Every structure is written in structure tokens, then in C-alpha cells.
Amino acid sequence: MSDFHGIIKALVACDTTRVTGLVNVAIADGIAAGDILNNGLIAGMDIVGEKMESGEMFIPEVLMAARIMGQCATILQPFLGEQGSTPGVGVIIGTVKGDLHDIGKNLVAMMMESAGIEVYDLGVDIAPENFIACIKEKNARIVCLSALLTTTMPMMKQTVDAIVESGLRDRVKLLVGGAPVTRAFAEEIGADGFAADAGAATRLVKLLANSPEQTDHLELETQCLR
């Protein structure tokens, strides 16, 4: 008998001992590791993300939940075999050139990883050409740009423009975020979406990943920029 509900509840409560205990019991009961990961841990992190968005949970709790999630992933690793959990969507993330702030960007990357998304974190101070090189190399479909400073926000536009010029614009969805970034700014510079926090960013990426590729662009963008 699997206890996904118990795992989810304990993860949201950040109860390390209980989560790892329940994961071990589930393994012993012969539950598939992939199911434990997807239906227990990732489902739990989804709720953590929602609670972060709604202001019921705060950054330290999200970090704690992510650490528990990481510990459990290590426990599950030997049982996962080749099946993996990545739903095949790569996300490139980085702080734009001239900006060295990484706290928010790291939080977003961590939340996405906890949601089972493959994240290529380029780091800080990333020039447009480096984003472009990575899009080509990783064949990623989603690119997230971060900036904390009003003085580096123009670099977000330059990065978007460079991606347009490179001819790769139609291959990727561009999302922007960071303290001074607003939905209006995202629209103004021609990005596809904006998220106010790590929970929202993860939800947005999942939404983009799950919607069939060639659906109505505008429809999806309206939804994202909702």
C-alpha cells in the first residue's frame, strides 16, 4: 500500500525524518521508485510552490523542502535505473550580462529541479551570445532571464533581441524575472512570460512544457502573461 499522501504531507511540513522514513517504507513495499518520485516528492514540491506563491510558505521553508527532496532523490537513485523522471524539457537559466546577483535565480533553478525539470544553470553575468550558444547546444525550449538591477534590465531586452537576430526565437519560449521586472516590462521587450516568484516560474514552465508545441502562440502567451 503506497502512502503518497503521507509523503506529500510530510514534505510540505518539512519533516525530514518522516519523509525519508515513508520513502524507505514505500521502497520496501515494492512501489516503483519513479512513482514515489513523481506522485510523492514532485507532487509535494508542487504544493510547496503553490504555497510559496500564495504567501503561506516562505523561502527558508522552500529551501528546507528542496533539501529533503534532494536527500530522498539520493535514496531513490539506485532504484530508478534508466527510467529517469525528466519529462524531456530543458530549461536554460542565467542572470544577464552586467548583473552578478544569483539568489533569486538559484531559487528558481532549484524549484524547477525539484519539479523534475532539467535545468542548465549558466550562472551570472551571462552575455547574449552565451545564451544563444547554449540554446543551440542543449536544444532547450525554454530560456529564463534574471536581473535584479534596474540598470541591467535593458540587457534583458538586448538578450531577447540577440536571440531574435540569431534566428532561434521561434524555437524557444523566453521568460523573465527578478525584483524590478514586471509583466508590462516582459511584454514591452517581447518576452513570452513573466513570473513573480520561484513557485510561479515553475508552474509557468510546466504549463509551457505540457502544452503541445505548435498550438496557438498568442493563446498560450496570453495565458502566460495572464
Added chain:
Amino acid sequence: MFKVIGERINTSRKLVQAAVAERDADYIVADVKKQQEAGADYIDVNAGARIGHETDDMKWLLDIIQPIVNLPLSLDSPDPAVLEMAFKRVEKPPMINSISLEKERFDAMMPFLEGKNCKVIALCMDDAGIPDCPEDIQDRAKNLVEELNKIGIPTNCIYVDPLIQPISTDSNKGIMVLSAVRSIKAEFPGVHILGGLSNISYGLPERKIINQTFVAMMMGAGMDSAIIDPLDQKLMATIRTADMLLSHDNFCVNYLRGVRSGAIKS
């Protein structure tokens, strides 16, 4: 005495941006007067948010603010051309906000600062990013003080910003910056320490109680100025009280004046 740099005239704040865009001088005048009455020592002026309009917006703001305050201003821009223009327009020696060790910024700011009569905020930031241990912060502070001394800016005109970081992302961020401040003050007793105080509480609820508690701790370690909202009464009251407790208020004159005016309440 603790120096309060009033942060409100910043075009990244919605209402200020709207006032600047509409050239609504009354709004700016009223806001600056409130900050002055609340006990600000400097009025920070940042016109950077409307991209492409910084020079004009800064000029307009200074022309309005200059005649109505008897306080010095803090000129807040990364652009030496904007600062040069602004410097010529102010009467009292201003605070320059700011220089850092990021190469591009450092190289641009040094020639501007050379020979100027001003205070300067020195951010402990370099091209390696945000510091992540007290020694990192201290090294950068030392580097900045020595470089600024070389171009004729005395240590007591330098306001080192050790970069207060959110406690929500790492429980050690509080003691990290406290310990750095103590070391910097031990090495350069004459230097001032300034902080962007509210960063400490980012990502947590009930931020004001965190800011109030931390300002008192930082003042105990040696911080003697901050960029804050002077209209935050409880924070101002905490600062005035801590100043008294650190023997910067002979016969508790300022504290008692604050109590009588209603500005300081338990």
C-alpha cells in the same frame, strides 16, 4: 550620530515614477519635506528607472529639490556623466551613490571622484559577485578604502556598504555581515559603514520587526548609516534609541526630544 539617507525619491517606486513622468513637482516637494521633517540627513535621488530619461529626470528632480531642502543630497546613479551634471547642480557636498570593485564601474567612477569634495558609498562588490564570507567583505572594503585614499578621498568620507543579504536564503547571513563590519571597523576606525538594511528581511513575513532588530545589532557592530525610508517611524525610533545606547546622545537629549515629539514610543 547615525546618518539616515532617505530612499524615497527613486523612480523605481511607482508613485515617484508617475510624478516624474508627469513633471508633478508638488508630489516630489511634499515627499522630500516629509523626509526632512522625519529626520533624514541626506535625500537620495535616483532617476534611473525610466530608461533613456535619466539625465533629464535627474536634472528636473534636482532643480525642484535643491531649493526646498537644507540637507545634502545623495546622488544615486552608475553613470559618471549623470553624476557630473548632478554634482554641478548641488550646493552642499553630496554623497555619491556609488562605486564598487566591478571593473567597468570602478574604471568609470574613479576619474569622476578624483579631486571632488564629496562622500562616497563604496559597495563591497567585485566581478566575482556577491561576497560569501566575512573575509571576502573585509578584503573588498580594504581594497576600496585604499584605492579611494589614493585619489584623495579621506577615509572618513567613505561609506563602506558590506552588502546585507537576505537571511531567508542562508541562516548565516546575519552573523556574516556583523562579523565583517567589526573587522572593517577594527582595521579602519575612521571609515563609515552603511547598509541597505531591508535586504536582510527579503523573503520573510513581518519584515519590519526583522529590520528593527537587525539595525540595532548592526549599529552595535559599527554601522553608522543606512539607506532607509525615514517615514518608517518604528525603525527611526529604534535607530535613535540605539544611538543613545551607543553613547552618541549626551544626556539623552535626542531621545527625550523624540519622545516628547511623539516620534519615539515604546
